Amino acid sequence: MNANITMRDIAEKLGISTVTVSKALNGKDGVGEELRVKVKETAAQLGYRLNTIAKSMKEGCSYNIGVVIAERYTGAGHSFYMQFYQQLVQALEEYQYSGLLHVLHADDEASLVLPRIYNERKADGFILLGQLDKAYVHAFLGTGIPVTLLDFYTDQPVDSVVGDNFFGSYEMTNYLIAEGHRDIAFVGNIYSTSSIQDRYLGYCKSLLEHKLPLRPEYVLSDRDELGRFTEITLPVPLPTALVCNCDQVAYNLVVHLQKKGIQVPEQCSVTGFDNDLYSTLCEPKLTTMEVNMREMAETAVTMMIRKIKHNDETAGRVLVKAKPVYRNSVKPQNI
Amino acid sequence: MNANITMRDIAEKLGISTVTVSKALNGKDGVGEELRVKVKETAAQLGYRLNTIAKSMKEGCSYNIGVVIAERYTGAGHSFYMQFYQQLVQALEEYQYSGLLHVLHADDEASLVLPRIYNERKADGFILLGQLDKAYVHAFLGTGIPVTLLDFYTDQPVDSVVGDNFFGSYEMTNYLIAEGHRDIAFVGNIYSTSSIQDRYLGYCKSLLEHKLPLRPEYVLSDRDELGRFTEITLPVPLPTALVCNCDQVAYNLVVHLQKKGIQVPEQCSVTGFDNDLYSTLCEPKLTTMEVNMREMAETAVTMMIRKIKHNDETAGRVLVKAKPVYRNSVKPQNI
DNA sequence: CTGAAAGCGCTTACAG
DNA sequence: CTGAAAGCGCTTACAG
Incomplete structure (x- = not known):
């Protein structure tokens, strides 16, 4: 097909200048409507493709x-x-x-x-x-x-x-409290990322607002500083609900709990965050917060x-x- | 930092031409070693960054x-x-x-x-x-x-x-036969992609080689022409093994079988293909073929x-x- | 409405 | 070993 058609080719074929071709093709002022149509037709017919690189060089940006x-x-x-x-x-x-x-x-x-x-x-x-x-x-x-x-x-x-991590987590915790839960732990390394930290703080706000205690033993780390998942140590006795910082960890936790013979949600409710792939991989499927x-x-x-x-x-x-x-x-x- | 340092800036600073700068920076012949070093030093010191777009335009390729x-x-x-x-x-x-x-x-x-x-x-x-x-x-x-x-x-x-779909599937089926299986079905829409088709044919080759019958009712479609997964109709009685065209379908199938109360692999063996995420999401984890x-x-x-x-x-x-x-x-x- | 001129920042022959 | 000249394909003032 077209090897290397440039604006000059179009211009020559039509006996006009490349300036006019450029204006016509870019919808800029300064070309007669009739000529503009003719330029566009010729471009299409010749299989012209804009050389973005030339444009970029001239304009100084790469797109x-x-x-x-x-x-x-x-x-x-x-x-x-x-x-x-x-x-x-x-x-x-x-x-x-x-x-x-x-x-x-x-x-x-x-x-x-x-x-x-x-x-x-x-x-x-x-x-x-x-x-x-x-x-x-x-x-x-x-x-x-x-x-x-x-x-x-x-x-x-x-x-x-x-994403609105803070309010998302706040609302999720509110929901658990509205469902009657009082012993609610948070799962996530709160020093790891700003998202986890904010989700933790939203959880805190909800507890504070409901005059529930903030218990240090209810903050369960799930990963190391480098983001690699680690084993989660569950408190004894188990809280009635676990607010997880993301779906993947919630998924892992559900599988882990079920292996230990603990029923979800009958013995322990679990919530996720993200609404990603992992939220629907386990049974029960996860109640979670979707970030758009x-x-x-x-x-x-x-x-x-x-x-x-x-x-x-x-x-x-x-x-x-x-x-x-x-x-x-x-x-x-x-x- | 550096706004827009070009080769010309380096050249002017050193009182030489841009041609020499270009040669020096690109490791081309025609520059004294001493000068080359000086050019490189100056470039680094000025925070010079190559303008790939200009290079691209000249050379006619975008990289x-x-x-x-x-x-x-x-x-x-x-x-x-x-x-x-x-x-x-x-x-x-x-x-x-x-x-x-x-x-x-x-x-x-x-x-x-x-x-x-x-x-x-x-x-x-x-x-x-x-x-x-x-x-x-x-x-x-x-x-x-x-x-x-x-x-x-x-x-x-x-x-x-x-990937070597044909031989991969052939070997997987050989393995099942070596393990004593004789009733082996293939799961996948064999008109959907070349990969599925080849995996099917590898399965066929293995059966033929072992003088096992190719039974049409043992080809189980898993998706429509557009690649959307569909419900899989299982033959009755169930084969002893199912060779799936990919891990995701194998995963879905394992979950589906387990819901119906059928034990994997005790009552039915299942194999995947790809060794992707899905191969380790179910229990038992999938025996599969890894494409590199x-x-x-x-x-x-x-x-x-x-x-x-x-x-x-x-x-x-x-x-x-x-x-x-x-x-x-x-x-x-x-x- | 149309176009001649200049320039974006490089690199490639080619001449010295 | 070094550099003046030309050109890649556009677009942007500016002049007519």
Whole structure:
């Protein structure tokens, strides 16, 4: 088919200048309507494809957004962030942008090595997807390139988009209390990520509001500092409900409890968070909080594009509402 | 930090030409060793970043590879291809290339609309990941751009990389027969994808070789033409073993059988294929065939880069070995 | 409404 | 070993 048709080819064929071709194809003023139609027809007929690279060079932007995901959040069993990535790509497509995935190795993160796509100016901005080391975020900020954090935030002055973890968890705990539960533990390493921390604090708020005690032995760590799952030590006696920081851990816990002969939800209610794959893999299926991944992706992309186009705007921390999904892992507790 | 340092800035600072800077930075001949070092130092000190776009324009290639995945293979519960994508990106990184994901909508596939990144010349070649409509593959071939199929193939003359589905399934069935099984059914829609078809034929070969009958009622469809899972109708009496075309279906089947009170593997052995997430979600965990996703990704990338650099080479159909993973979903059958 | 000129930042021959 | 010239394919003022 068409080897390398350029605007010049169209121009020559029509006996006009490339300037007019460019204007016609880009819908810009300064071309007669009749001529514009003719240009478009010729372009289609010749199989013309825009050379975005030439356009990019002239305009000084790549129409690409880098997306950085730590390697530890990828791989089998961790589909969450790759699915997020897919949503990002689809949101970027709306703006005619492309996503450039960078899988960040732990040693590069530790030694503050920025992605190759940064050093090669292949991206106009970066979305950092999933909690990264603060120093690494700082290194990015130092470059002056637009950065948006997605699904986490730090105390640094950066735009970020996160699910409403705090209120989501608060509502979930409220729900358990409304169902009659009083002995409610939280499952998650509260020093691990901002999301887990906020979910923990929402749980705390609910307990405080209902004058229930905050018991340290009711905070059950589920992973180490590096995010690797660890064995969960259950308190004795078992609480009547466990608020888990995510579906995957809730799923693991349900399986674990059932192996020990403890019935869920009859003897112990369990709630998740995320409404991902894991929430429907066990029986009973999990009552959980759905974070609207798509809306988060769209918000992050919109913010990023806006920053690039009008480079002064700062959106700050943006929360995306969570929505409860009621299934069968919670049973009313008779008081 | 550095706003927009170009080679010209380095050249001016050193009182030399940009040509020399370019040669020095790219490790090309024609620069004194001493000067080369000085150029590199200055570049680092100024925070110079190569403008790949300018380089691309000059050289006429983007250093991007498009990866097309049909939307039906994405989303929750379908992490397989997104994981594949991640492997591709990491393999591309070795060659200083980037991946550009395109999620193909069903209507674009049907009406043969090529991806925007094709029309904008943003990619030097395309990897088609996961079975697509033959007409769509044909549309791509018509453009003359390098194309490699990954995890499927057609009867068209295209390069492709696939797992060794035929022999993998053949070996798995051999194993069941060696364990004493004689009544073995195959689960999968054999008209749906080349992979399923080949896995079916491997199963057939094993039966033929052992002089076991090929029974039509032992071919159990698991999905419709569009790849959506359907209810599986089990034959009565139940075979002693079920060879499933993938782990996800094997997983679904195990859960389904257990709900009906049928014990796996005591009353019925089940095998999977892929060794993905689903193979370890049920109890018993699945005996399955692992396709080496990483090797497949690396092979596809290497083939693609080679095609772009020396544009005549054709690798044809490349098979990547599969490897059995023995777990607990198969029990010897006493004859 | 139309186009000649300049330039985005590189790299590739080619000349010295 | 070093550099002046040309060009990749666009787009943006600016002039007519």
